[in-house]
Amino acid sequence: KAGVTQTPRYLIKTRGQQVTLSCSPISGHRSVSWYQQTPGQGLQFLFEYFSETQRNKGNFPGRFSGRQFSNSRSEMNVSTLELGDSALYLCASSTGTSGGAETQYFGPGTRLLVL
Amino acid sequence: DAKTTQPPSMDCAEGRAANLPCNHSTISGNEYVYWYRQIHSQGPQYIIHGLKNNETNEMASLIITEDRKSSTLILPHATLRDTAVYYCIVRASHGSSNTGKLIFGQGTTLQVKP
Numbered sequence: 233k234a235g236v237t238q239t240p241r242y243l244i245k246t247r248g249q250q251v252t253l254s255c256s257p258i259s260g261h262r263s264v265s266w267y268q269q270t271p272g273q274g275l276q277f278l279f280e281y282f283s284e285t286q287r288n289k290g291n292f293p294g295r296f297s298g299r300q301f302s303n304s305r306s307e308m309n310v311s312t313l314e315l316g317d318s319a320l321y322l323c324a325s326s327t328g329t330s331g332g333a334e335t336q337y338f339g340p341g342t343r344l345l346v347l
Numbered sequence: 348d349a350k351t352t353q354p355p356s357m358d359c360a361e362g363r364a365a366n367l368p369c370n371h372s373t374i375s376g377n378e379y380v381y382w383y384r385q386i387h388s389q390g391p392q393y394i395i396h397g398l399k400n401n402e403t404n405e406m407a408s409l410i411i412t413e414d415r416k417s418s419t420l421i422l423p424h425a426t427l428r429d430t431a432v433y434y435c436i437v438r439a440s441h442g443s444s445n446t447g448k449l450i451f452g453q454g455t456t457l458q459v460k461p
Contacts, residue, residue: 236390265447275391275434280447288447322390326447333439335381336449338390 233259236325236339244345250311253342255323257304263287263328264306265336266298269320281306282328310344318346350374350437353455359429361461365422369435372416378439380411381449382420384431391434391451394420425459432456 237256245251257264266278277290281300298308304325310317320343324336352370359365371380379398383391395402395409397418402409408421422429434454439445 263447265449267449267451274453275449275451277448277450282447288445290448320388324390324449328447333379333446335393335396336447337393338383340390341388343388 236323236337238321238323238339238342240342241340242343242345244347245313246347247313247315249313250309251313251344252307252309253321253323253344255306255308255325255339257306257323257325258337261325261327261337262304263326263334264300264304265324265326266306266308267322267324268292269322269341270316270318275322278308313346315346318344320344350450351435351452353433353435353452355453356456356458358458358460359422359425361427361459362424365420365425365429365457365459367420367422367433367435367455367457368417369420370417371435371437374415374437375439378437380409380415380418381436381438382407382409383434383436383449384429385434385454386428386431394433425457427459427461430457430459 263282265280269275280288284300300306320341322341324338326334326336381396382394385391397409411418432454
């Protein structure tokens, strides 16, 4: 089975712009979780989607949003980019059939640099 | 906050067993212990998980103490490619307010040396 894929792998934006990142889960997985990793804060949970519905949300401002499509692919969007949004953005997929407590498998991440 | 405590760093000689400890003294009865590792700038890789029995797979072994307050991840024959940050995570076994969410601590940086 193919693993979790994320596109693009690298991205450079300027402050004030917006960005959309994409995640394709493992075939058959219906849950997608997003994480942000920075040197200062480590790995932090953004949100989780299951069957096109946001099921859980972390403590991030409303500039961070996401959605999930009927084929379980997910996108996350960051509007009005700030320098502090520079990070590695990771998505993870799981079957989603045990209330969100299943093993998550991570993609390679998208590295975003905001100038 | 993470519910686990790990040493910030450890060294291991290549070919020897690497034993990575984790304390989770507040673990609940329905919470699993998960281990992931992250090689520099890559996505975290799932290693193994367990509830109360010891577990083994092709990558590692997980030893959980009888009172479940601590565990040890064992890499039986460490190689240079095992150099990574290892995360021990405690999470509920079924739906809760933490659904879909892993809480990562700072992990242990394992350096395997030739």
